[in-house]
Amino acid sequence: MKKKIVNYSKARRKYLKSLRNNKILIIVLQFTVLLAFLGIWELLAQTEVIDPFFFSSPSRIAVTIVDLFQNGNLLLHMWTSLYETIIGFVLATFIGFVIAIILWWSERLRKVLEPYLIILNSLPKIALGPMIIFWVGSGTGATIVMCILICVIITTISMLNAFISCDNDKILLMKSMHAKKYQILFKLIIPNALPEFATALKINVGMSWVGTIMGEYLSSKAGLGYLINYGSQLLKLDIVMASIVILCLLASGMYFLVSPLEKKYKK
């Protein structure tokens, strides 16, 4: 970027400075909240105001994470969950998007399937858990299917809404230029829905992690959900807390990878 040399007025300089200071202050406060939270937690645990066995403590969590790393299986658990989430996320987004296009294309099909979409959307997918294990067996496959089930309906519904809310005059404009239906789809409907697509991606990041953890609770041999389950059954609550912290980091990392897209399209 070119750096402009400009002589700002005093008032302008003051305004810019206050903007910058405000931004710095917010970041400082954000870190303060985190540090205060960790500090108070650690203090309460050390002085045994809260029972560190049940509530763990930042230091115990840190030690546990290092320990899990050294035993060599934490990376495997992280990778398993991440892999299942990403595959589930990508497949669900893709399938939901394609179904939305098909339903946009045929108004009749859309009307026929509308009640089924509503029913499927209101069904708590976890209820299908046992069936999924019968269908695809336990393990990674079941987790990915759970992930897809959780994300796909909501993706379909939100994308379909975005598609059909396109301004009718814009469609007329395309028609007045002799556009065929596929041209209306690719040149208008899809690009017009990109902001909603970015939002759907953001929501799906959260939802697909829910799917992964739920799937791993049901049946798995590895993954962060497995680790949490394992820890709680052996009453090693430090492992549970450590897994949750790692889960938090992975999920927010994925969220921050996707969220710039939303900013880009919502301009």
Add this chain to the structure above:
Amino acid sequence: MEKLLEFNNVKYFYQTKESEVCALNGVNFTVEKESFSSLVGPSGCGKTTILSLTAGLLTPSSGKILLDNKPVEQNDERIGYMFQRDHLFEWRSIWQNIILGLEIKKMKKDEKKLALAEDLLKKYDLYNFKNKKPRQLSGGMRQRVALIRTLVLEPALLLLDEPFSALDFQTRLKVCDDVYEIIKSEKKTALLVTHDISEALSMSDKIIILTKRPAEVKTELELSFPQETPLKKREDKDFGNYFEMIWRNLV
């Protein structure tokens, strides 16, 4: 003058759940080549229906619509349509917006059309903005881009559906002038729908006044102001009289 568009006893009924509604009850009028005509009428009288029929977006229930002595077809290619709002696609640059129609008709590589697009941009002071996004342009400029997007397809007849109604008054007067100048200098034929009598007066060679629904043509008014631009026509001494006359016909 040679006629370009002819409405011959056109009737149009549309269906609602409750009943069948007669929108047009035998409409007759003509639009001459290279002229600027306007349709005015009480709101909801079926002005936009007439434009949709002309563009082939609707089919008449009975009667004939002839363009250059040939019946209008579905989505007729000889027609260019300009809407109330510019409907520029925000994700496309100005240039990409202008060649949208060429893309749709698979004429993106047609040198002649592309040269025409460039010419129009240059002529109407938009060339420097060709790589900008629509949101970086003013309302008036956006409406000019929308007009050029239509003109690039070289339609025989331009339909303007209240294209200035979304603009504030000052911009509107300026854009009226611009659009009028572009249409006249490109020797285009235009049919404007508006509820603004003074806008119709300042731009048209002929005003077609419709009755309320079901619409028929109440009367036609040929105009010839000595002034050249819509803005100047508004200063003519007879402008007020004409206004009065149309107003009386509408109420």
